[in-house]
Amino acid sequence: MEFHRSDSSSSPCSSAATATPQAQSDPMHSWWESVSKARSRIHALAALLPSSSSSSLASLADSDRPALSLLSSPAAYDALSASLQGSHAAPLCHWLYDTFLSNDPHLRLVVLSFVPLLAGLYLSRLHSPDPPSLAGFEALLLALYAAETKSRNGKPLLVTIPDLSHPSIYHAPLRKPQSQSQSQSPSLGLISPPLEPQLGxxxxxxxxxxxxxxxxxxxxxxxxxxxxxxxxxxxxxAWAGANCPCRNDLDLDQTLPFDNVNILIRDDPQPQRIPLPWEILQPSLRILGHCLLGPLNSQDVKDAAAFAVRCLYARASHDLLPQAILATRSLIQLDVRAREAAKDNAASSNANTPTKVKKPEILLVSK
Incomplete structure (x- = not known):
């Protein structure tokens, strides 16, 4: 399948060439252009989905911020994800592809919100006995890869590793810092090497x-x-294999509230265990770390992340992956401590809650 950029997703360079300088400097014009682009993409999506979802999408298109309304609509997400998991995946992948190439930041957020579903369906179907055509998924993944390659500009992703020999900026140094000539360069860890352009x-x-x-x-x-x-x-x-009993080896309490998290996907009643190289496992653990420890996440997300991390820990233990074992073990320990602290806080708050003192009963006796 070959995807071509539609007229509604023309590059910003061509649109900027035809726009006047006054229109470029007018914030009202840029806002209206963004709204018009988002509405056209929503109407194009409504034409691809079943008629039962068209009315709800039409109301989203009429809002002041249609792209953000689409992003925060669970009904629209469910309708699009159900069609992606069915037989209408190709035109929806085409819609996501054109929407991502529109270069509108809010519309790109809409496309990124479907990355977990796209990656999950792609990897699951790729390792199925009779894989269907995945050209639409691969075209969209290549578009995401090309955008990230351009933004990195040939540079790797690095992280600075704290060095205990240097004083922290949050503490008073116990000794005088070394001179600039004697100071060592900071330790750097490689998250991702430089990306090379890929055509397929x-x-x-x-x-x-x-x-x-x-x-x-x-x-x-x-x-x-x-x-x-x-x-x-x-x-x-599902990728890790959720049926391994050793996933709870690090939990003292074996009756966990998230042990019955539903991991079944609609078109795959028995999710299969797939290969998990470090290139996929590392960003997955970073996502799960946010889902597990993010203070604004709902309890359902935290429970699902806790279950997934324990499944990945069991998988890493069987596959003997030291990096994955260390990362998943650390996340499990942080989760256990957070749940114990929440339980202690709940118990202390209940103990400190003042109870109303019952008034003594007064019996009125008539003479």
């Missing part, structure tokens, strides 16, 4: 391309809706 999804580059798409989702995870995070947790548990 080769088997050797598939984990990297999917991992970059998951990283794009993680980079905007604070804007993602709860149902998108929940979908990813369900897929992560």
């Amino acid at each position: 999804v080769k088997s050797t580059k598939r984990p990297t391309i999917v991992g970059v798409a998951l990283h794009s989702f993680f980079s905007q995870i604070s804007h993602m809706p709860a149902w998108s995070k929940l979908h990813f947790c369900q897929f992560a548990a």
Whole structure:
């Protein structure tokens, strides 16, 4: 399947060339252009979905911020995800592809919210005995990969590792800092090497391309809706293999509230265990870490993330992956401590709650 950019998703360079300088500097004009673009994309989506979902999408298009309304609509997400898991995946992938190329930041957030579902369906169907055509999924994954490659500009993703030999900025130094000539360079950890442009999804580059798409989702995870995070947790548990009994080895309390989290996907009643290279596992653990420890996440998201992390810990223990064992073990310990602290706070708040003193009963006796 070949995807071509539609007229509604023309590049910003061509639109900027035809726009006048006054229109470019007018914020009202840019706002109206963004709203018009979002409304046209929503109407195009309504034409692809069943008629039962068209009325709700029409109301979203009439709002002042149609793209953000679409992002925060669980009904629209359910309708699109149900069609993606059915037989109408190709035109919806085409719609997501054109919407992402529109370069509107809010519309791109809408596309990124479907990355967990796209990656989950793609990897699950890829390893099925009779995989269907996945050209639409791969075209969209390549678009996400190309955008991330352009934004990184040939540079790797690095992280500075704290060095205990240097005083922290939050503490008084116990000794005088070394001079500039004697100071050592900070320790750097490699998160992702520089990305190379890809024209197709080769088997050797598939984990990297999917991992970059998951990283794009993680980079905007604070804007993602709860149902998108929940979908990813369900897929992560399914990828790891959710039926291993050793997932609760680090839990003292074996009766966990999240042990019955539903991980079943609509078109895959028995989610299968798939290969998990580090290129996919690393961004997955970063997403699960946010879902598990993010203070604004709902309890359903935290429970699903806790279940998925324990499944990945069991998988890493069987596959003997030291990096994954260390990461998942740390997340489990943080989750256990957070749940114990929440339980202690709830118990102390109940103990400190003042109870009303009963008034003594007064019996009125008539003479």
